[in-house]
Amino acid sequence: MTTDSTLTPEQILTAAEDVLRRYGPAKATVVDIARALGVSHGSVYRHFPSKAALREAVTQRWLDQAHEALAAITVERGPAPERLHRWLATLFAAKRRKALEDPELFATYLTLVGELSSTVDAHLETLTGQIAVIIQDGIHQGEFRPTHVGTAARAVFQATAHFHDPVHSAEWSGPRADQDFDAVWSLLLHGLRTA
Amino acid sequence: MTTDSTLTPEQILTAAEDVLRRYGPAKATVVDIARALGVSHGSVYRHFPSKAALREAVTQRWLDQAHEALAAITVERGPAPERLHRWLATLFAAKRRKALEDPELFATYLTLVGELSSTVDAHLETLTGQIAVIIQDGIHQGEFRPTHVGTAARAVFQATAHFHDPVHSAEWSGPRADQDFDAVWSLLLHGLRTA
DNA sequence: CGAATGACAGATTTCAATATCTGTCATTCG
């Protein structure tokens, strides 16, 4: 049922997302969210200890959904170089799409990045972990030079940070961005490959 | 003479730098700068058309001075790989040093980056141009694979952006930063080298 | 005559009063 008699965290999260989209991260209040649900704002605090925790949960869910395609690529069996390229291109495209289609929630995410780094750090570790898996596969396949995969994964992530880092989202428009990404990718690919 | 009877742009820039350092970019006013010089604020407007132009000139001068060592490395004759590494390390170190030693002027620069991109773009073009020169030398020396030097230079600059981009200056502390830079450099070096 | 001044209008910033919000909790509701 969509209109259950008891209030669930998921319902609150969805309502919060709507309110965030409508009012933006600066204006959205817990009272607004409670009003959207037809309950008192005290009830919201039964499920989330603070507004910050609620915002964090919204962002977490939004981020997980935005990145779900990446996990799939990670566990594929094909050639690692192609998979790594596709993984990075997908990450880049997902961030760009979200920034354009859902600017209010993207702004919320950007705010979160600035104030609460632990959630973001965890996410970044998940992402570099996925890169590490693909690089490991590439080494097994004989496509990539054997190296410390963790170090290499961090390097690949940071070298492409300019293209997926939300703080640079303003520079992601235009065809130049894709050209630039290809140029960096080309360099990284040669760097990872066996001699 | 330090206390000439006529007001020169250089005097204004130096006074502006002092005021900026003392009050920070948000509080410093043209009236403050004029007071520091013992003149009316109208006089300042004889030499600079606007406050924005004055701030831009201050940042320009500060940036030029911060990067002067880079131009020297560019025109050296030694092996390109070592020079490129040193060039990048110098850029990284210079940014980091300025951020720590001169936080108020660094904040001014950061403000400028956000609002007036043309000056910054010009600076960035100068820097990528220098990278291109070194890569070109490397190709001549047979150290680097022949490629479009402009494209490769942009790629190198963007792949290392995370380490010299002022908006990420908060992440430049600790030994992790140097390790990460080395890992990215290693990847880029292999990518540039001849097979 | 060129360089500097200071009064001025409009734009921006400050500041304090007011309103709203966050988070708590004793109480009510089912």
Place this chain on the structure above:
DNA sequence: CGAATGACAGATATTGAAATCTGTCATTCG
């Protein structure tokens, strides 16, 4: 008895009036 309420205190945000600043220009100064 657990879930929801709404009144409350302290923190934060909004607002509008006053102060300050930016940029101009007719005038003065050397």
